[in-house]
Amino acid sequence: MSITEPLPITTPVTADLLRGALDLERTEAGLLPHRLPAWARAQCADGRLAMAEAQPSGVRLAFRTRATAIELDALRTRTAYRDAPPRPEGVYDLLVDGTLAGQAAVGxxxxxxxxxTTGATEFLPGPVGTVRFAGLDGDEKDVEIWLPYNERTELVALRTDAPVTPAPDRGRKVWLHHGSSISHGSDAASPTATWPARASLLGGAELVSLGFGGSALLDPFTARAMRDTPADLISVKIGINLVNMDLMRLRAFTPAVHGFLDTIREGHPETPLLVVSPVLCPIHEDTPGPSAPDLSGLAEGRIRFIAAGDPAERAAGKLTLHVIRDELARVVEQRSADDPHLHYLDGRELYGEADFAELPLPDGLHPDAATHLRMGERFAALAFGAGGPLATA
Known part of the structure; x- marks a missing residue:
């Protein structure tokens, strides 16, 4: 069959073929996976959150098939920056029986x-594209197509040259994780190379990622969404967005953490729950937010961030990463006296001073592709490994 000829079997993309999404919206083009339910989206008008939760970090199609060729039509929405070089295209990762077997972009x-410089946006419409994987063996196999973590993706059509059935339950524990842009993916190389995806694949867990760029802000609707989502293992990574958005002071932070954890516990009273503090970020270790962009290198594709707060304002309760780590450790220690399934992990065990010396944060805030892999490997060992707080064995 010519690669220009459409494959003969079209399978509707339905909920039973998707993992990692909390809601599905039918659009004019197709099916849009969401990582927050509609009622939660209705409670926040923030455009950054709307963009982040509709980017399908951790979302994948999962099915069984003997197909040797697979095509997926999708309509993506990319973000670009005026007067800056184009950002890398989103990548689709093909996993066959758990092993990476192909990568492509949809176009x-x-x-x-x-x-x-102004914050203004312009919407430029474009056509549906197709991603194709061919040359697969004809054996019955588990296939996963991980969607780009950084592109809003409307799924239009799935075509194959052999029938498709939903992937069976393999008995893996469901891991529900919430975090910031670092958990969302930041500058990871591909959707299975974000640190949560890497950790889940190494640890044998089924990932549901609520990593939202710029939006790990202790929002009550996120806690309620987590409360209502079935999960065997839960983690929340708290801190960096509260500092770089300069969102609250210490007086509000501590009760908000308690409230967030209380809400999760309403639906998961005994589920292992791991609170993870921020990874190292030197600009905000002792200097409060907000973060401010340095656009002097924008024309060369370089954006850096600086801390625009005043260290003296810590006395008035402004948050730094050191303050947040100390308070999270204290809160978890206090609560764990009555909650033996609650645990704490210092984020610097995933990325600390020695790592920064070797793999500095390119823009001052976000880890690069190599650091994502390192963080995922460390989390898998520390959290999912034997004796870990989220042990999957």
């Missing part, structure tokens, strides 16, 4: 053009 799609 076409809409572009949301952002002017970093």
């Amino acid at each position: 076409g799609g809409h572009v949301l053009m952002v002017d970093m």
